[in-house]
Amino acid sequence: MNYKHPPITEAVIEIRLSEEISDSDKNKIWRDFIDEYPLEDMVIAAKDVEIKIDGNADNATTSAQIEKGLRRSSTNADEVILLWKNSFIVSQLAPYPGWETFIGRFEQGWSIWKKTAGYKNISRIGIRYINRIDIPSSDIEQPISRYLSIFPNIPETLGSSAHYAIQTQIPLAQDNLTLTISSSLLPTTMAPLLNHKSYIMDIDIGKETNPPQNDKAILELLNNIREIKNQCFESCITQQARDLFNHD
């Protein structure tokens, strides 16, 4: 369903590799994106984290390998690409321009990436959509079930949640996919709007078992995942929530 004001705060397509590309290739690819993504930045991630506890937790030591990734974004900072040694990520922040535009950016970026990196074995293909659903104050006292169909079941005698976070993972028979749904309610103090409650609905669908390796099959899979993602989102929200995304 197309909404006037989609609640998507970030949409991501990730291609993960089972092997790494060289630093020089990564840097070359980074430069190849300079025209369309002029803002540049470096990102870090910790890998192979080790914690050693020798009897006393106070003496615990930790070590981790830090990997540097490269990030580029458009002038408006809403279109992003991320390059890691073992993954290629295309991200779209709000406002979401629609699937055709988003997948078009992916296709273009993937083609640039492959031109330098060449063929690499793909270990996972994933799509993730993070939605933020802002409920206005006039409806704050309404039960969450008025808007969402996924939430923690709390006994009425305990009152209503000020903040929660839940996650569930569901294997999908179709294409051997794995669906992960995360939902949370932000504390009022953290909501980006005054007099609103903000719920996060984070939907991640990935394929790790025999992911396709050629472009045609990759695009076919991404289109399938997108359909499933839409069905999942629609089944997690109610008509009242849909009305919020279509206001004038």
Add this chain to the structure above:
Amino acid sequence: MTDMQQLINPQPYHSCVFSQLTKLHNDNVSSAFNSTAINTISAEQTKPLNKNCSLNERLYEATARIKILIAKLSMHMEQEWRSNLFRQIDFLHTPEDWQEEDAPANTESFANFLKALLDIKPHLLPGLGLTYEGNIIAAWTTGKDRLTLEFLPNGHVQWVMSICAENEAERLGGKVAVSRLRERLSNNDLQRWFVHDSRNATTESA
């Protein structure tokens, strides 16, 4: 979240403010399963801008942070508003007009400005300016009268109303939590500032 937890589970950071939102969500939910990586931005972006960076780099980064803040709330604003705010931020951060010792726009201050803007929903956007500390100044003018709001990073707003009566400028003002700004201004004829044709609204800097 401790430093160690941060290291084990690096989280997405979009900006100082939204990093907290996303971090809060992900602290609880994203570590359990192998999931699609999202637009991870380094933890350094939640820290103050690096003063060792060149002026251009600091302005560049500050502009990007503000634009991400605006983008995250874009579903609640017209495209025209978004473009206007982008233009004003680009203008405020023009390197050629910048004094080395001035601070670029503070993201918490800007987040508070956006909260107020989307709460009040004025018909007209204000002219934006910056204090030396990087706090956002929003100004609406009508004739010789002027309403100026300074958005502090701590969630408060300093407001000054300057009204010309019998050829004399009268001033009144105060400090209020951003959550109570609309109510406070309602006591002072809210509509006169936000509905009239404010083509005189100007963009200024400290």
